[in-house]
Amino acid sequence: MKVAILGTGYVGLSTGVALAEIGHDVCCIDVDGEKIKQLNQAVSPIYEPGLEELLIRNLASDRLKFTTSHRDGVSGAEIVILAVGTPQGEDGAADLTFLEQAAKDLAAHLEPNTIVVIKSTVPVGTNDEVKRIIEANCSEEVSVRIVSNPEFLRQGSAMKDTLEAERIIIGSDDQGAAEKVKEMYRPLHVPCIVTTLRSAEMIKYASNAFLATKISFINGIANLCEAVGADVNDVARGMGMDKRIGEAFLQAGIGYGGSCFPKDVKALYHAAKQSGKDLGLLAETMKINEEQRVLLVKKALNRFNGKLTGKKIAMLGLAFKPETDDMREAPSIEMAKLLHEHGAEVIAYDPVATKNAKKVIGDRVSYACSILEAVNGADAVLIVTEWDEIKQLDVAGLVEKMKHPIIFDGRNCLDEEKIRACQNIEYYPVGRPAIIL
Ligand SMILES: NC(=O)C1=CN([C@@H]2O[C@H](COP(=O)(O)OP(=O)(O)OC[C@H]3O[C@@H](n4cnc5c(N)ncnc54)[C@H](O)[C@@H]3O)[C@@H](O)[C@H]2O)C=CC1
Ligand SMILES: O=C(O)[C@H]1O[C@H](OP(=O)(O)OP(=O)(O)OC[C@H]2O[C@@H](n3ccc(=O)[nH]c3=O)[C@H](O)[C@@H]2O)[C@H](O)[C@@H](O)[C@@H]1O
Numbered sequence: 347m348k349v350a351i352l353g354t355g356y357v358g359l360s361t362g363v364a365l366a367e368i369g370h371d372v373c374c375i376d377v378d379g380e381k382i383k384q385l386n387q388a389v390s391p392i393y394e395p396g397l398e399e400l401l402i403r404n405l406a407s408d409r410l411k412f413t414t415s416h417r418d419g420v421s422g423a424e425i426v427i428l429a430v431g432t433p434q435g436e437d438g439a440a441d442l443t444f445l446e447q448a449a450k451d452l453a454a455h456l457e458p459n460t461i462v463v464i465k466s467t468v469p470v471g472t473n474d475e476v477k478r479i480i481e482a483n484c485s486e487e488v489s490v491r492i493v494s495n496p497e498f499l500r501q502g503s504a505m506k507d508t509l510e511a512e513r514i515i516i517g518s519d520d521q522g523a524a525e526k527v528k529e530m531y532r533p534l535h536v537p538c539i540v541t542t543l544r545s546a547e548m549i550k551y552a553s554n555a556f557l558a559t560k561i562s563f564i565n566g567i568a569n570l571c572e573a574v575g576a577d578v579n580d581v582a583r584g585m586g587m588d589k590r591i592g593e594a595f596l597q598a599g600i601g602y603g604g605s606c607f608p609k610d611v612k613a614l615y616h617a618a619k620q621s622g623k624d625l626g627l628l629a630e631t632m633k634i635n636e637e638q639r640v641l642l643v644k645k646a647l648n649r650f651n652g653k654l655t656g657k658k659i660a661m662l663g664l665a666f667k668p669e670t671d672d673m674r675e676a677p678s679i680e681m682a683k684l685l686h687e688h689g690a691e692v693i694a695y696d697p698v699a700t701k702n703a704k705k706v707i708g709d710r711v712s713y714a715c716s717i718l719e720a721v722n723g724a725d726a727v728l729i730v731t732e733w734d735e736i737k738q739l740d741v742a743g744l745v746e747k748m749k750h751p752i753i754f755d756g757r758n759c760l761d762e763e764k765i766r767a768c769q770n771i772e773y774y775p776v777g778r779p780a781i782i783l
Pocket of ligand 1 (some may be wrong): 375377389465605
C-alpha cells in the first residue's frame with residue numbers, strides 16, 4: 347500500500363518506519379528541511395533506541411522516502427496520515443494551528459480516493475473540523491474520507507510500541523475507509539477497535555488522563571506514606587497485584603513530564619469546561635503533579651534549614667524519563683529554576699539530554715560530562731531521571747566523592763542494599779522511610 351505521512355516527529359517517524367518495515371511504500375513529508383536532509387542520510391533527529399537501525403534498513407530497501415514536498419509525497423498515496431504536533435495553547439486548550447495548516451497543505455494535492463488519517467492527539471470534534479478544512483481547499487472531484495487513528499507509543503520504546511501495539515483504534519463514520527486502514531495494519535496482527543470518529547478522539551485523551559491520574563494518585567499516597575511511616579513501593583506492589591488495579595504506572599516520584607501527559611490532561615480539562623463539565627479530578631491530578639515536581643527542592647531546603655545559598659547540588663538526569671533526550675515539560679526544568687533562585691550552585695549530568703537541556707535550562711546550572719564530575723564536592727545529590735547508569739551507581743564510590751553524603755532520590759531507583767552498605771549516608775527516597783547511617 348502507498349502511504350504518505352505529514353510530520354516526522356516521534357509519531358510520524360516511528361509510524362513511517364514501522365509501516366515500511368511491514369512492507370508498505372511510505373513517504374514522510376516535513377516542512378523542516380534540515381530534518382528531511384538528516385533523515386535522507388539515515389540520521390534520526392530524535393534519540394530512540396533501535397530506530398536508526400530500522401531507518402537505515404528501510405531507506406536502503408527504498409520502501410521509505412523523505413521529502414519536503416507535499417505534492418510529491420502525497421501523489422499516488424492511498425492513505426495520508428497527519429502526525430503533526432498539537433501543542434498546548436496559551437489557555438490550556440490544544441493549539442491546532444499546525445494541524446490546520448497541514449490539512450491545507452494536503453488538500454491542495456489530495457487525490458479522489460485517498461483516505462486521510464489523523465494520528466495527532468486532538469480534541470473531540472477536530473476530525474470533523476479538519477474534514478471541513480480539506481473540503482474547502484481540495485478539488486471538486488474529491489470526496490473527503492476521514493479516519494481517526496490515535497497513537498499510543500511511548501518515547502524511548504516507540505518502535506516496540508508501534509510494532510507490538512496492544513490495540514489499534516480506528517474511528518470513522520466511513521466503513522470502507524475504516525476497513526482500508528485496518529488492512530494497512532493487518533501485518534502487525536494487533537486487535538483493532540473500530541469506533542466513531544468522536545469516540546476514537548476521546549479514547550486517546552481519556553487514556554492519557556487516566557494514566558496521569560494513576561501517577562498523581564500514587565504520588566498523593568506516597569506523600570501520605572512519608573507522613574505515617576509506610577513504604578509506597580510495598581503499597582504499590584500490594585495494590586498492583588490486583589488485576590483490576592494493575593501494577594503499571596504506580597511508580598511514585600517527582601511526577602509526570604514529557605510532551606504529552608501535561609498538555610493532554612490540560613486540554614481535556616479545558617475541553618470539558620467548554621462543554622459545561624467540570625472534571626475536577628483532573629484539576630487535582632495537575633495540582634499534585636505541580637507540587638511533586640518541586641518536592642526534592644523542598645526536601646533539600648528542609649534538610650539545609652531553609653538555605654541553599656552556597657550549597658553545591660548535583661542533579662543526576664535531566665530528561666523527563668530515561669531512554670529519551672526529550673526535555674519537554676521535564677521536572678528538571680522547574681527544579682533547576684528553583685534551586686538557582688535559592689542561590690544553590692547546581693551541576694547537572696544527563697547521558698543524552700544535555701544538548702536539549704541547555705536550550706531550556708540555560709546557564710542556571712553547569713553541565714558535567716560524567717556522574718563523578720557532577721557529584722565531586724557536592725553537598726547533596728538529587729536523582730531526577732532513572733537512567734540505567736544512575737540506577738546501577740556504585741553508591742559507596744559516589745558518596746566518597748561528595749562533601750556531604752546526602753542523596754534525595756526522586757525516582758526511588760537506587761539499590762537499598764548498596765545504600766545500607768555505606769557507613770555514612772543520608773538517603774531520602776519518595777514515600778519511603780529515609781535511611782540515615
Ligand atoms: N511524542 C509522543 O510520544 C506522542 C505524541 N502523540 C501526538 O502525536 C502528535 C505529534 O507528536 P510528535 O511526533 O511528538 O510531534 P513533533 O512536534 O515532535 O513533530 C511534528 C513534526 O511535524 C512537522 N510539521 C508541522 N507542520 C507540518 C506540515 N504542515 N506538513 C508537514 N510537516 C509538518 C514539524 O516540522 C515536526 O517535525 C501530537 O499530537 C502528539 O500529542 C501521540 C502519542 C505519542
Ligand atoms: O500520548 C503520548 O504522547 C504518550 O504519552 C505517554 O508516553 P510518554 O510521555 O512517552 O512517557 P511515559 O512512559 O508514559 O511517561 C510519562 C511520564 O510519567 C512518568 N511516570 C510514568 C510511570 C510511572 O509509574 N510514574 C511516573 O512518574 C515518567 O517519568 C514520565 O515523566 C503514554 O504512556 C503513551 O501511551 C502515549 O502515547
